[in-house]
């Protein structure tokens with residue numbers, strides 16, 4: 001299984017993280033997304049005419065949407081599936097708001113930065129409100145007591161909100177949820193999303 | 204006569220990435236950077252053409268009257284190196300903070316954990332720091348540090364030796380021992396474009412001996428490293444770099460930073476600096 005990958009992409013990280021949590025071997029192939037725009041190169045466009053990353057190739061199968069890829073990776077692990085559909089679309093919306101703010105702030109992408117940040121804050125409030133309800137019902141994850149692809153789809157963009165100038169300080173339930181994901185066995189980092197070592201006992 | 208802030212050279216784009224016209228900021232003023240039939244150009248807001256130099260894969264300009272040529276890096280010219288355009292990352296911090304962080308080896312185990320440093324190997328041994336008057340540069344040499352994965356091509360931990368060089372107020376060059384070629388130095392630079400005093404565009408560039416990694420792998424390795432620094436840089440207080448001693452307590456590892464700040468003060472480079480204790 002080959003992932004055409006970009007290290008700073010939150011969407012590619014969804015795939016890397018999911019495979020790591022499942023213990024599935026994944027070969028990553030680095031694509032020079034920035035600055036060379038290699039995802040728009042003729043070879044990459046042949047694989048994915050949309051010119052986006054991630055792209056997952058497994059034999060003859062080529063998948064070009066992170067949500068599809070998460071479903072594919074968990075096709076034999078029903079524990080990782082729940083009432084996910086609405087959250088997979090929510091993840092796409094987060095990517096449009098907070099994800100765009102991040103690309104604007106880091107890589108100088110064009111965006112109406114105030115508008116996307118405002119939309120991002122609305123999305124975070126929705127997420128916080130839902131996670132509060134979950135906690136009242138004794139659940140820490142988006143759809144239940146255990147994580148599903150819903151969590152893995154929404155976590156990266158949310159956790160990287162500060163990269164786009166959107167603070168997470170005011171969302172205690174989101175912060176607890178992120179901590180729960182970061183403590184899962186097999187968790188891996190990406191730039192901007194750290195492992196939990198700061199939780200270890202202070203001297 | 205020392206150069207004023209305006210008289211230095213600044214990076215404003217990748218030669219490989221210049222398309223029509225890009226509007227950007229330099230020292231708080233709008234400029235346009237691009238390529239047309241006649242070649243590359245930089246213009247100020249009044250449409251005046253600014254001087255340009257093409258070097259190290261980047262286009263450089265100066266809004267003032269540069270009295271010296273842009274510095275050179277002779278080591279990067281030796282044949283067989285991969286010249287890596289890493290691309291820019293924008294950071295909300297003083298351009299001088301970005302350079303200072305690059306010079307600080309003590310943060311490796313904490314910020315680049317298990318890559319450029321690892322606990323418990325956090326010790327920085329004594330090394331040599333000079334302000335070289337004849338070339339007007341800051342140099343740190345004989346810097347030795349244990350690294351778990353010193354470069355994309357490195358396997359396993361090694362003790363790496365570094366030299367750091369500040370050839371211009373917003374540029375830093377580091378030379379590090381090169382795992383596949385003992386006796387040669389890999390060259391890794393940080394070229395900083397000051398957008399404003401508290402906002403910059405950082406253009407890392409590298410000239411490496413590495414025949415195992417693809418270009419995309421080398422780019423992504425360096426972007427990963429720099430993004431680990433970015434969140435630290437955006438949270439530093441005060442935002443501007445204090446040039447007066449006494450505000451932060453220096454340790455052995457900070458000797459380069461102390462020399463850098465002293466040198467900035469000596470040459471009167473105050474853009475992005477804080478001169479009076481806050």
Ligand SMILES: N[C@@H](CCC(=O)N[C@@H](CS)C(=O)NCC(=O)O)C(=O)O
Nearest residue numbers: 304305306319353354355391428432
């Ligand atoms: N990691 C790169 C260089 C890393 C780099 O440029 N990072 C700055 C960030 S602070 C630094 O000082 N790096 C020292 C180093 O390269 O080891 C390499 O070793 O190939």
Ligand SMILES: [Fe+2]
Nearest residue numbers: 310314315432
């Ligand atoms: Fe660093």
